[in-house]
Amino acid sequence: MSDSVSTKSANFSSKTLGLEQWLDETVNKKQPLQLPLGARKWIAENSWWLAIIGGVLSLWGAWSFWQLGQYLSGLTQVTNELARLYGANYTTDLGFMWYVALAGLVVQGALLLLAVSPLKNMKKSGWDLLFYVSLVSLVVGLVYVFVPGYGLGSLIGSVLGAAISWFFLFQIRSRFVK
Numbered sequence: 001m002s003d004s005v006s007t008k009s010a011n012f013s014s015k016t017l018g019l020e021q022w023l024d025e026t027v028n029k030k031q032p033l034q035l036p037l038g039a040r041k042w043i044a045e046n047s048w049w050l051a052i053i054g055g056v057l058s059l060w061g062a063w064s065f066w067q068l069g070q071y072l073s074g075l076t077q078v079t080n081e082l083a084r085l086y087g088a089n090y091t092t093d094l095g096f097m098w099y100v101a102l103a104g105l106v107v108q109g110a111l112l113l114l115a116v117s118p119l120k121n122m123k124k125s126g127w128d129l130l131f132y133v134s135l136v137s138l139v140v141g142l143v144y145v146f147v148p149g150y151g152l153g154s155l156i157g158s159v160l161g162a163a164i165s166w167f168f169l170f171q172i173r174s175r176f177v178k
Contacts, residue, residue, distance in 0.1 A: 020131065027163075028170035035171045043168060044175035048119035051112045051130065058109030065102055069094050097146040104140035108133050119176075127169070127176040134165045 035043070073094060083089065111133045118126030141158020144150040 023166055024170050024173065027166045028173070031167070035168075040172050040175065044122065044172040047130070047172070048116050048126070051115045051119055051126075054133075055109045055112030055116070058105055058112060062102060062105035062109060065105060069098060069102070095147070097143055101140055101143045101147050104136055104143060108136050108140070111136065121178065122176055123178045124176045127173060130165075130169055134162050134169065137165075138162050
């Protein structure tokens, strides 16, 4: 792909049209820091295998999160039995938010893997899926605020991660015009 492609403007055709346009202006066009054309080209052309790695790691993380939850659930049952022996009432459940956070991780991994083929073909639909992953990441960060053991630090990390990913995503956006 030639460097002249980077001067073309990709259509704003995703469902998040207003947010996408605002982020393109804010994160890309108004920024004094721009990636060199060679870096943009490399990232765009190699985003498909980076999505494979990200998708596999997200699904592996979801599996690990699930296993940890099952371990903690078993530990809670043992604690409840010991508490009953001493006449106390103790119960802690993983809770609804834990399952929502787990679903968010699975959705992120699935979207990344679904984006592989369109990214390989330099289609805008692949870029859109990467953008959706960043939005799901923000939602998962918000959910983690309500999951015991995580808190506000996870939300701050998610916001910073989204800002960094948007910088790179909007730097390469113009290469995905098909």
